[in-house]
Amino acid sequence: MKRLARASFPVLIAALAAGACSPAGTDTGGSREPGTKEITFLTFETPNLDAAYWDDAIARAEKKVPGLKVKKLVAPSIDRTGYAKQLLASGQFPDLLVSVSPVGFAEAGAMAAWTDQELEPFTFPQSNPIGGKIYQLPYNTQPIPLVYYSKTLFTKAGITAPPKTYQELLDACEKLKAQNIDPFVLGGGGKDAVASSYLWTALVGTDVYKKTPDWMSQRRAGKVSFNDADFKGATDKFVQLAKKGYIDKAALSRDYANTEKAFLAGKGAMYPMGSWFATAGDRSPMKDDIGVFAFPTDDGSPAVPAYTGGGMSVSAKSKHLKEAKEFALAFQQDKATLDAVVKGDGAIIAMKGYTPPTGMGPVYGATVTVYQDAVKNNGIVNSFLVETGDDALLPGLVEKSYALAQDIIAGLKNADQATKALDEDWAKADSK
Missing domain, CATH: 3.40.190.10 (Periplasmic binding protein-like II)
Incomplete structure (x- = not known):
């Protein structure tokens, strides 16, 4: 059988070649200040995680990476991975992506791997490896369904x-x-x-x-x-x-x-x-x-x-790879952002030392209980x-x-x- 890690995703490989001359990260005159570095961030919006959630979370993380401006992109449907493929094929692959499956992208060299040091804050740092490397921050556990x-x-x-x-x-x-x-x-x-x-x-x-x-x-x-x-x-x-x-x-x-x-x-x-x-x-x-x-x-x-994952992935071709990674880690570790995703999306956060906000409702409490019981009884x-x-x-x-x-x-x-x-x-x- 042929391994996926080889050229099993030719569309992505061709797209990488086509888009190599037009990376997502830019330094443009449209930035707020001269010299500001701009990156693009593919998000999604749902009834639980609406535009305000993303705007507030992005603003908080931006403050932790001086000189960075983040342009939000919103996937048009629940199929975020399919949309990311379209963006890559058209030479518009974003610097940052969240909750997009790295399968295919990683093997084709479109995504940058996270280091052990960068993964240290996460409870299950080696979740979903591809060729022994991690391409998506494993910040959130979700029973599905x-x-x-x-x-x-x-x-x-x-x-x-x-x-x-x-x-x-x-x-x-x-x-x-x-x-x-x-x-x-x-x-x-x-x-x-x-x-x-x-x-x-x-x-x-x-x-x-x-x-x-x-x-x-x-x-x-x-x-x-x-x-x-x-x-x-x-x-x-x-x-x-x-x-x-x-x-x-x-x-x-x-x-x-x-x-x-x-x-x-x-x-x-x-x-x-x-x-x-x-x-x-x-x-x-x-x-x-x-x-x-x-x-x-x-x-x-x-x-x-x-499934434990759901976090940020970073384009390997980002013009501002260092800053994109810094933003991603700041975003994923922000207490207010984590609390918001727990309150808004029922997340079970897989970050060391994190405690959920008080006052969560009965459905969330029952959900966590079912999950924890399965963990205790080796049922995951x-x-x-x-x-x-x-x-x-x-x-x-x-x-x-x-x-x-x-x-x-x-x-x-x-x-x-x-x-x-x-x-x-x-x-x-x-x-x-």
Whole structure:
């Protein structure tokens, strides 16, 4: 099998050559003061992390790097990695990127590695290595997904407690359907295709990664395939959930914001979502009605998919690499910024010595408890489609997996078809 670290991302390599003469960092007359160094920073905006959050955080970090001006760029959709690829291909790759998977970019030489000294403040400094090096600051742990649920709708359906086994989950779904309540609220419409995949992510975690933690590394080595029994079995569970009508097909037309609104409006009982939902839940009128549980395994043992990363990456071609790194580290270690992302996005901060702000709401508290219980019981697994290191999918396969998840929800593909398609796409990606 060909390693990703070789020329498996030709689009990025070509883009690097094309953009070499036009680096992102500039010294321009448009700067506030003569001699000011300007860098670009690709961010994103969500209902939880809005423009004000980014503007305030950037302003605080700028003060710690004298002579630096940061120009904010905002990704147009939840697919920040895809947008970063577009920017690289057009010679506009930013100096700084946040929450963008470094897979492909790092191997092609587009991103600069972080040193051990720079990583010292982080709790899990070696998270998601690529060729033994770290290209994204691992500042934040996110369980992806947990299952948030309406206590009222569970009670209406006669469900007295969150399901602990997969069979109990199926029983709960059946009770909810009997009361004309949609069991699961999913999204995935338009630009936010990722949300259609969260049940698949959960099932791969419980049925594949729980049993074989290094499964994706074995896939890279050619020892397993997606069409093998374990992975196909997890995928078939997803297929059956859709086939039984437990997933509202309206998911295929809802973007992220409207999916969140649908759950908070009582349009369904369970909402598989990343831990960042906790703060949105706590801001809602139904905060005391929202519970949370880990997606259940067959035997009831814990298997919580989680990802530690999400931080800054820096362009290897930045004209102001030193200052860009200084800004990134200042940004990630700023207490006010960390508190804001905890309050706004339900982050579980992975920084040494950090303590979260007091007064967090009940949904966030319950979220952290589920995560900590899984940690105590050796129940943390990788999060399928979220991994960004040497055990990640090959470039391009994440986006294709989202499309397959949508096909499964729509009833257009069964497990055998979906897993064979993944193997075929893998072979194509691995031959480049």
